[in-house]
Amino acid sequence: MSGKRGNGEGSIYLYRNGHAAYVWVTKPDGKRARKYVYGKTREEVHDKWIKLHAEAKKGPVATSVPTLAAYLARWVKEVVEPDLKPKTAETYAMHVRLYLTPGLGDKRLDKLTVRDVRTWVNRLLDECQCCAQRKDARRDKPRCCAVGRCCRQVASRRTVQDARAVLRSALTNAMTEELITKNVAGLVKVRSGRKVQRKPWSVEEARRFLEAAQTAHDPLYAAYVLILVLGFRRGEVLGLTWGNVDLEGGGRRNHRSTPAPAYPAPVGP
Template sequence: MSIYPYRNGYAAYAWVTTPEGNRKRKYVYGPTRKDVHEKWLKLHNEAKKGPVATNTPTLAQYLAYWLKEVVEPNLRPLTAATYETTVRLYIVPLLGSKRLDRLTVQDMRGWLNKLADTCQCCAQGKDAKRPEERWRCCAKEECCRQTLSKRRSTTPGRSSGARSPMPWSRSASQRTSPSWSRSSGPGASGPNPGWSKRRAPSLRTRALTPSPGHGLCGWCQRS
């Protein structure tokens, strides 16, 4: 191994086998000899284990592979089409040329901020695609500011900490539905013999009272 000066730092290389089966040099760079030596050792160990890619794809190249090999075979056509539209209109134009190994959190934050402020009519040429006599805004240099909407985490007018009531609960069903109780007279009607319809009890009253000979079901035992 030889470490040599390169631009404002140092560089070194190792021979590796690419996934295509070719032998190529792969270079490592760093500001100091120590940094380059550590990177070279890591690269050398990877080369011993198996094939090593000598170039890193851009985000656009990776997303094209991801859509074709991962999304389309495993998701529904409409979902795959939605992903493709999102990648083509919103990700690739701003981040597509970025290499994957150089993509940072700062890049993603800047992309989100810029995307929120970008007029999509201008970026996608929506108005310019119309016949000239039907131009209305951006094609006439009168930007309509058609930006992407920002989703709210809470419903307007409702506190983020508020919890909506359960759609169905035992107490709610007792207030809104008729319950059944034991009937003293013969010929009583109901879901079981010996039960009749009555008004819903208060919350402190049991909704079900077993009649003589009635086998306690799971609900009665819980009551």
């Protein structure tokens, strides 16, 4: 049996501190080109060389693969914006800008692993986004992360799930374009987020807040009183109309009466 390689099989050779090999492949645009693999030992390169041969026989093979950031930018422009409704496209682009590109953008598309995605998901659930996105540093008067008082503004589990869904959609398109063979985002689940331990205001802190709001003639002062003193939920306060308020009787009524003045008299704590 002849030991000569067939046409297009490429070769293995010494390269720097190891070995390299190439195989002639057909690119997605139909043109022929060399694709290279590298490794420290001849055996390592030989294994990669065999796999590359198998890929070349199955169909087109990309000879250059972009970073995830570069691919996502093209995907949003060429796929998301033309195909989806404007609001949906805007949401996709927001997740790419705030979460995907900063967290995974420097990874090469075909080198992205399940472990990379899982690490990114877990970090999103735990990391303060005010710090990560430098929100406080852009404020005229920094008040939390930029001055060393982290506000722990972590992303909700729903937000992380949505960001991962956007990544999964992008990688599905990359598979369609034959840039990758596996969607690693589909293999990662989002764990339950950690509950943030909240520290409620003391009576003295609530009193000082109400006094400051009253002194400043804050138009929402009455709403603050309803929430802090009577325990109203936000939805209950926002759903309250003038027709349901009896300023003279100090309670609620179910029938509409004479409209109240634009600014109600302050209500003491």
